[in-house]
Each structure stands twice: as C-alpha cells, then as structure tokens.
Amino acid sequence: MKEEIRKSILIVEDEPLIANHIALVLSSADYRVVQKVRSATEALLVIQSEKPDLILLDISIKGDTDGVELAHLINEKYKIPFIFLTSHYDDATVNRLKKTQPAGFVLKPFHEKELLTQISIALYQKVHDQPSSVLEKDHIFIKYNNQWIKIPFLNICFAKADDNYTIVHTPVKNYLVSYPLKKIEESLPPNLFFRIHKSYIINMQRIDSISERHVVIKQHQIPIGRIYFEDLMKKIHKL
Numbered sequence: 001m002k003e004e005i006r007k008s009i010l011i012v013e014d015e016p017l018i019a020n021h022i023a024l025v026l027s028s029a030d031y032r033v034v035q036k037v038r039s040a041t042e043a044l045l046v047i048q049s050e051k052p053d054l055i056l057l058d059i060s061i062k063g064d065t066d067g068v069e070l071a072h073l074i075n076e077k078y079k080i081p082f083i084f085l086t087s088h089y090d091d092a093t094v095n096r097l098k099k100t101q102p103a104g105f106v107l108k109p110f111h112e113k114e115l116l117t118q119i120s121i122a123l124y125q126k127v128h129d130q131p132s133s134v135l136e137k138d139h140i141f142i143k144y145n146n147q148w149i150k151i152p153f154l155n156i157c158f159a160k161a162d163d164n165y166t167i168v169h170t171p172v173k174n175y176l177v178s179y180p181l182k183k184i185e186e187s188l189p190p191n192l193f194f195r196i197h198k199s200y201i202i203n204m205q206r207i208d209s210i211s212e213r214h215v216v217i218k219q220h221q222i223p224i225g226r227i228y229f230e231d232l233m234k235k236i237h238k239l
Contacts, residue, residue: 006032007123010052012070013085014038014062018108022056022085025112031119040065040073047078054103054122055082059093068093071100081122085110094141094148107150140187142168142177149175153192157206157217159184161199171218196232197225204235 009031013019019036026033034052037043039062047055055074059067067084074080081103086093097105103122106115117138139152157169161181168175168184177184185193185201195201200222202215209216210232214223224232 006030007053008032008034008050009119010034010043010046010050010055011036012038012040012043012055012061012067013058014060015058018058018085022115025115026119029116029119039063040067040070043070044073047074047080051078052080053126054119055080056119057082057084057102059084059086059088068096068100071102075100081126083118083122142175142179142184144175144177151175153189153203154205156188156193156203158200158202158220158222159188169218169220194228194232194235196228197223207236210236 009026011019011022011026011033013022013036016036019038023033023036034050035046037046041063043055043057043061046052057067057071061067061070065073067086071082071084074082082100083104083106084097084102085106085108087108103125104118106118138154139150140156141148141150143149151168151170155170157171159181160167160169162176164178164180166177166179166181166184168177181199181201185195188201192204193201194204196215202217202222206217207215208218210224212224212229214221215232216222
C-alpha cells in the first residue's frame with residue numbers, strides 16, 4: 001500500500017518559543033513542518049518555493065506587513081488556506097479578519113486539541129474545495145464586557161431575546177450580548193439549533209424533556225410557540 005504523503009504546514013510566528021511549541025505539536029500529529037518564519041518577506045519566499053498545504057499565521061509578525069496584510073497576499077497569489085493565531089480579538093481586528101476569509105482562528109494561548117482540530121477541518125475543506133470561514137466552526141465568539149468570548153456550540157443551552165439584546169445561557173454562565181436574537185440565530189448551525197418561540201432558540205442536544213407547551217433544558221421551562229411545535233417534532237424524530 002502506498003504511504004500517504006504527509007500534509008505540509010508553514011508556521012509564521014515571531015515568538016520562537018511559541019513557534020517551537022507549534023512545530024512539536026504538528027510533528028507529533030504527523031504533519032510536516034515546512035519551516036518556521038518570523039516575517040511576511042520570509043513567508044512569501046517559502047510559500048513560493050514550497051507551496052505548503054496550510055499556513056499557521058500569527059497576526060502580529062515582524063516587519064512592515066502584518067499577518068492580515070500577508071493573508072490578502074496569500075489569497076491573491078497562492079490560494080493556500082491559512083489559520084490565524086493571535087492573543088487579540090477586538091472589533092477592529094475581527095473586521096479585518098473577515099475580509100481575508102481564513103480557514104480558522106485560534107486564540108493564544110492555544111489548546112493543542114483545538115489547534116489540531118482546526119487544522120484537520122481546514123485541510124478537509126481544501127481537499128473538498130469547500131469555502132471556509134472563521135465563523136463556520138464548532139464555536140461562536142460573542143462580545144461580552146468589552147471582550148470576545150469563545151463559546152462552543154455544544155455549551156449553549158438556549159438563547160433568549162431581551163428587547164434588542166440576547167441572553168445566551170450556558171451550564172456555567174449566562175451572557176447578555178448586544179445583538180438581537182435574529183443575529184445570534186444566523187451565527188448558529190441549523191442542524192443543532194431550532195427556534196421554538198419568537199423569543200427562544202434552543203440547542204436540540206440539550207433537551208431534557210418535551211411536552212406540548214414546554215421544552216425543559218437544565219430545569220428551565222421554555223415555551224413552545226404554536227406555529228413551531230409541529231416542525232419541532234419533525235426535527236426531533238430526525239435526530
């Protein structure tokens with residue numbers, strides 16, 4: 001049987017300790033680390049000669065060209081997927097990131113499992129020619145108390161409208177966010193979440209019990225709107 005060719009990954013990171021840690025994680029997962037570089041100039045030279053399968057790209061790198069600007073150059077010239085690495089996630093940065101259509105986004109300090117999962121998804125999407133987005137992953141980022149908080153989809157029990165705000169309920173904490181429920185709904189995967197009332201969206205995998213009038217999730221009785229009950233039951237029977 002022909003041995004499968006290992007996927008090659010370029011690391012663009014200006015902190016040597018972090019770059020070395022990433023390289024060790026990748027090698028342990030049987031990826032080939034093409035090189036570790038610290039600037040856009042170095043990165044472009046390696047990309048041109050090596051054509052890696054994926055790029056791990058820190059936003060803050062050495063030189064006049066930062067990681068976001070480098071991402072635009074990669075899109076224009078090489079069409080190679082990249083995953084952003086950063087310790088910052090403010091409004092201005094988010095708006096810049098969206099325009100580059102990254103294959104993923106990992107906050108530092110990162111968890112090895114999360115990094116490897118993002119890499120696996122990005123490489124799968126490349127093979128199957130599926131466009132990827134930082135928003136189309138297994139989590140959502142919400143702005144709370146002037147910070148961007150990462151919440152895995154599976155941790156969300158339900159979301160409740162509160163005028164022009166939304167309360168996102170998780171097992172450990174509730175987050176009041178300055179988005180209407182409709183905007184939250186657009187960011188959640190429809191295979192996991194379902195609107196059962198004009199004011200509620202629930203995580204289908206978090207349901208404890210259902211009656212004709214309520215869904216119970218973690219001792220919360222959530223009303224079911226009349227127009228939603230039939231579609232809810234159809235969706236339940238498909239799970």
